[in-house]
Amino acid sequence: MSTEIEAQEREKIHEVLKTSFPFRGLSDDQIEVVIDHLGFLSLEQEDYIYQENEPGDVVCIVYSGRVRLTVWNPEDEREELVATLNTGNVFGLETMLGREFSTGAKSVRKAQVLILDQDHLQVLFEELGEIEEGLMLLAESFDLWQQKNFEWLNPGEPVYFVGRRHPLKMLLYLALPGLGLMLGVPIVVGLLSSAQNLLLAWILGLGSIAALLFWIFWIVIDYRNDYSIITSQRVLFQEKVVLLYDSRRESPIKAILAISTKTSQLGRIFGYGDVVVRTYAGLIVLPDLRYPDLVANVLEAEWSRYRAGPSKAERLSNLEGMVRQRVGLPEDQAAQSKAGGADEEEMQPALIQPSETQRFLANLFQLRFESGGAITYRKHWFILLQQVGKPSLALLALLAILIARIAGAFSLFSVSGVMLTVFFLGLIASGWWVYEYLDWRYDYYLLTDESVVDVEKKPLGKEERRAAPLRNIQSVSFERLGLIGLILNFGTVTIRVGETDLTFDKVFNPSQVQQEIFKRMAEQEYKKAQLDLQSESERFGDWIEVYDRLRANRAGQMGGEEQESR
Known part of the structure; x- marks a missing residue:
């Protein structure tokens, strides 16, 4: 059940709402009006806020902790993760559309949630109409996200906005x-x-x-087929031209430099325009969107949240855990239980499934394989066929000539002379074939926990190796060009690093390659955050240890002085 908000919580809630869309653009007085309408819900581990198919009657905001959105899979008889929400994220958006909840919502561990029921929503909309526009944008985006199957999303990665051109x-x-x-x-x-x-x-x-x-x-x-999308991790424009072209250009949120909008005269009349995102790797344009200012505000909220780091409530919660661990106090069991498992589950890769035939051929030619934690990619087998095509035709032609001479189709040269000629020319053609095969095989691309590597090597020639640390990657995009590329599912993945591009050329399932690069980037950032947290824990622990020692010494001195005075 929701409860009244205590006075000491109002300042912390104000801070959360100030960074959360659609409240971030409100004045301080307006945010206080919003807080007056909020309810407060405290949750233990895996407590439900609402369940799938219940009537939509509340809009919720994560105040502290994390909340999972899940759907029930009747075939496997288990819940499937849709999204993991953090502080400031809004959910329960089906309420805005007058529908039942399409997902369940429950806490991961201990969490606190702010609640807006329908009665308070209506009153709030009368007082602050801009909030209704923002929540409706989020609700329509959530609805479209649930209709589409974006297989490239990481497990638990929430989508804040998805929209088509006007x-x-x-x-x-x-x-x-x-x-x-x-x-x-x-x-x-x-x-x-x-x-x-x-x-x-x-x-x-x-x-x-x-x-x-x-x-x-x-x-x-x-x-x-064209979508502009904003998630918790990236901003992207996905474009498909039927039978001709498939591309997804995206950038991590951390690589954003500036966000702006651009509208034409016609766009201003009918309410649409471009959202222009300037990144280290160049521009990403989300074209011809309705309410471009609102969409830009959604992206700015996530960008600001990334730059600001954890909220005050999250910092205090983390600090409490550090102090408890260092001074030997018992830990909160709900926070301790399954702490590692949840994070590990969310880091699992998204499954992007090619067809059975494509998978068989990919395995046959070892287009992708893992060894020692590193993933190796090779160019598509169709590229191999192109490279060995000419020497293969030459070998077949020589074989045909030999068969024709033995069968008596012509008698201009002796059988022994033809056989000798075919033998020597066959050696040359076979060497050509082997050269082209090795040229294909020696070119490969490597993805490790720390870097991406592009290796090009010529048989009997020099090897060129280019590498870039994952932390320096500014954007990753891919293209599938032409009907053959779409049917056989191969294309080029472009990795932007500073002023240089690394390209994984003609690789199988480029969408999955792109996703695996982003996954490794996310894992590296997660590990860095954990190391920073551990370093901060040790620093605060040292401070507390010194404080306790001085306090104990002071208490001992005071006790000794009392005994002497007696």
């Missing part, structure tokens, strides 16, 4: 084929009524209409 842009793209269809139908009818060759007229007329309809269908599908 519908007006699709209508503008549809104008030309739509006009052609409107004018084409009466023209075709007229031609059919006056044509001497009806069959040819029917073919031309129906073919033209079918082409226009296909164009319209292609524009609609293309519009629905």
Whole structure:
């Protein structure tokens, strides 16, 4: 049950809301109005706030601790993780859409949650209408996220915003084929009524209409395949052109330098524009979005949260755990239980599944394998076929010539002469084949816990090795070009490091490669945070130890003075 907020908590809640969208743009007085409407919920480990399919009746904000969103998988009879939320994250957004909760929500360990029920929401919206706009943006994004299956997300990685281009842009793209269809139908009818060759007229007329309809269908599908997305870890633009192109350009939140919006005159009239994100690696543009200022505010909130580090409530909670551990006090059992397991579970990689045939061929040619914690990637087997194609054709041609001579198809040269010629030319072609194979095999890409490495080596030639630490990576993007690349699932992963690009060229399943690089980056950052926390713990522990020793010495001195006075 929610309780009233105590006076001493108001300042801490104010700090949390000041960094959380959609409250971060409010004045101090307005945030105090919001706090007046909040309820307060304290949770033990794995307590439910609400369960899946319950009526949506509250919007919640994580105040301290962490909250998991889960869905029930009836086939495996277990809960599946959707997202892990931290301080300042808003959930229960189905309430804004008048729907049942599509996920369950429960605490990971001890947690505290701020509650806005429907009655207080309505009153708050009347007083502060901008909050309703912000929450509705989050709710629509959450709904679209649940409809789509973004397999590249890390387990537990929450999506704050996902949106397509403004519908007006699709209508503008549809104008030309739509006009052609409107004018084409009466023209075709007229031609059919006056044509001497009806069959040819029917073919031309129906073919033209079918082409226009296909164009319209292609524009609609293309519009629905492009997404602008903001998560807790990254900002990205995903673009797919049907049968031609597939790309996802993204940047970690930590690599952002500046955020701005850009609108045209038409965009200002109809309420859409671009969100321009400047990073160390260049610009990422989230194009033609509705409410670009709100979207920019969502991203700024996460960027500010990253730069600010843990909230005051989180810092105090961590400090309490450090002090307890150092001075030998019993730890909070709820906080201690399964502490490592939860974090390890969230660090597991997202599963991006290729087809069975693609997986078989990838394993056959060892396009990806792990050894000693390092992942090695090679160029796709289709590239190998391209490289050995010419020598293979030469060998087949020599074999065909030999068979033809033995079969008597020609008698210009003796059988022994042909066999000797084929033998020597076959040696040359075989050497060519082996050279091309080794040239393919000696080029590989390496992903370790600390770095990415691009190795290019020529058979009997020099080896060139380029490497970059994971901590210096500013962005990772991938492209699948052409119909062959889309069907066989290969493309190029581009890793931006300073002013230089490292490229993993023509690798199998580039989306998974990109995701594994981001996973290693996240793991490295997590380990660094743990080391920093341990260092801080030792520093505070030393301080407390010295304080206790001085205090004990002082107490001993005072006791001795009392005995002497007696």
